[in-house]
Amino acid sequence: MKEMKTSPELLLRVQMHERQQNLQAIAAQLKTELIGIDDVIDRVTGAVRAWYVMPQLITRPVIVCLWGLTGTGKTQLTRRLAQLLGFYDRFVEVQMDGFSQNGDSYGASTISGTLESAGLVEGAPGILVLDEFQRYRTVSSRGDDSKVERYQDVWALLSDGKLPPALSELHSIERKLADALYDAERAEEDDAQERHKKQKMRYKIDAWDAQALKRSLKLDAPLLEIMQWSNDYIHQLLIQFRSSQQSWETDYSKLLVFVCGNLDEMYTDTASRVEDCDTDADIFHRLTSRLSLIDVKRALAERFKPEQIARLGNQHVIYPSFSRSAYEQLIATTVHNYVQGIEANCGLRFVIGSDVLAQIYQNAVFPTQGTRPLFSSVHTILSSALVDAALWALEQGAQAGQQLQVQMAAGAAQLQVQLALPDAAAVLQQCFAVPLDLNKVKQRTSADFRALLAVHEAGHGLVYALLFGRTPQELKINIATFEGGYNSFTELQVTSRRNMLDMVCVGLAGRAAERHVFGQEACTTGAEQDILQATADAARHLRHLGFGARLSRTDVAQEPGDNTNTEVAPTNAGIEALLQAQMLRAQDLLVQHNALLMAMTALLLREGLISPAAMAQLCAAHGQVVQASAAQIPDAAEQKWVLEPYADMLARHEQRPLMA
Structure with missing residues (x-):
């Protein structure tokens, strides 16, 4: 008997140990995929540990706020974390500027409607991402209240995870039922053929009302079945629901909520320097690494009311801008993936020299703009030149698996590609133009x-x-x-x-x-x-x-x-x-x-x-x-x-x- 009593405890202990190890493995995996944010990954995985390892302890949503400059990997981290945790089928992403990935026409103007439309089960763990949260401002730049129409129930969700029922929808359905009963009493004057036609109609209510009824009364029945219910039956359900002792609230207290956004007010004199490609990335990294919870609260006060800021909690993770070493690692990884793609298609293996990588850094990195300009520039700089180089090498008789050395030519305006064929007396080489636009701008000819x-x-x-x-x-x-x-x-x-x-x-x-x-x-x-x-x-x-x-x-x-x-x-x-x-x-x-x-x-x-x-x-x-x-x-x-x-x-x- 003693052994049977302890077995649930042992099972729980084993489960906790397995999940703890899994979370550590996920953190290690994320660090190999998302470069330059190791500290952020540690903080995020630490913040979700209790929610993932012991979900039975969670009685209100776990809220983690991610703030950073554009292109630093905030949304990418949440998506990849959901995949690795096995929650991608219970993952909902809401664009707080009004354009949602998972929303549809039914209730998409509310968080509760979006969650219900996405199939998130009430009372079960799930992941919700509120992206571009800075655009959901409720305080204008002049300090006045801003008119907000969409997602007004988000603050109730962030408070305790309990969302009130849409009573306005129930009132609307009741009004329609009353109208239907009123019309039915006066249908006696219809001719027999017309009455028979109405009685043969299969669907009694439209899809919109059926969806609202299903959500409000927490029904499990399929939508098409609800549409066939008679007015009398629906009326009885409404009476039972109002007189029942069950909770009318919708319970999403087990959610993990990520609030993501760009708080430019926090990155003073940094976020606005979009054209700055000259200042060393390490300087911006050092400045943004100093930011703290106090800076977050101060920036949020420019956009939200005090009681709303309080509901966001104190788990604020701040992304610093990428350091120079992070950008260099990103460039090396991106270029490696790019040349691997070329090898997979034509069999030629390009070896990119360090001087080429240095020139990509000089012409692709805008420290306050994150990774997006970098990825675009790598494609622009390398795509045409390497395609032309591959065609040239194949014309020279290069075979699959042949290695080509790529370096900068004198003057740093062209790529020099060298090809050593097995039976050739000398190494063949050819130069290909590359668009290094910033080099031209930086060069002072006088x-x-x-x-x-x-x-x-x-x-x-x-x-x-x-x-x-x-x-x-x-x-x-x-x-x-x-x-x-x-x-x-x-x-x-x-x-x-x-x-x-x-x-x-x-x-x-x-x-x-x-x-x-x-x-x-x-x-x-x-x-x-x-x-x-x-x-x-x-x-x-x-x-x-x-x-x-x-x-x-x-x-x-x-x-x-x-x-x-x-x-x-x-x-x-x-x-x-x-x-x-x-x-x-x-x-x-x-x-x-x-x-x-x-x-x-x-x-x-x-x-x-x-x-x-x-x-x-x-x-x-x-x-x-x-x-x-x-x-x-x-x-x-x-x-x-x-x-x-x-x-x-x-x-x-x-x-x-x-x-x-």
């Missing part, structure tokens, strides 16, 4: 323009490295996004008075480098934005932050109640003096380190960019020790930067004796 860009950007980068002790994150002159070059710097978590003066100096260093190398009369308008930013920083330094002679906040009053020092004019001279001092400081640094400036300029002219590692080495060769930017170091800390040693300063202050 030697004068490139010289100007190199000196200007080298000035910014050198002064930054000298003052902050680390390299810029990026230093480039060959860019496609706009005419010019740029430096990008590590974000500070806190900015001291010294840091702010140093950044003003860095901002003016481009103009200082132009003056140092080309002379005062050859300085260009390219420093306009730099001077604008430096002036704004100097004004904040003196007027807003109390770093000058005046402590009070100085500004123009906007409202009668603004309590500010409105004596703005006297600070203008101080702003100009600060800018002049920092310009002289930048010039002195450039004169003192002229050899390093010229080495950086030469490297920019030759390569078009200077990586953090290369710049650190270049500075070391000239006697300046600087740290390479953390954004380019694998597994580097993703925290913002605090330059001043405040902890040490506090410790020294605590040991300092107090003056009597």
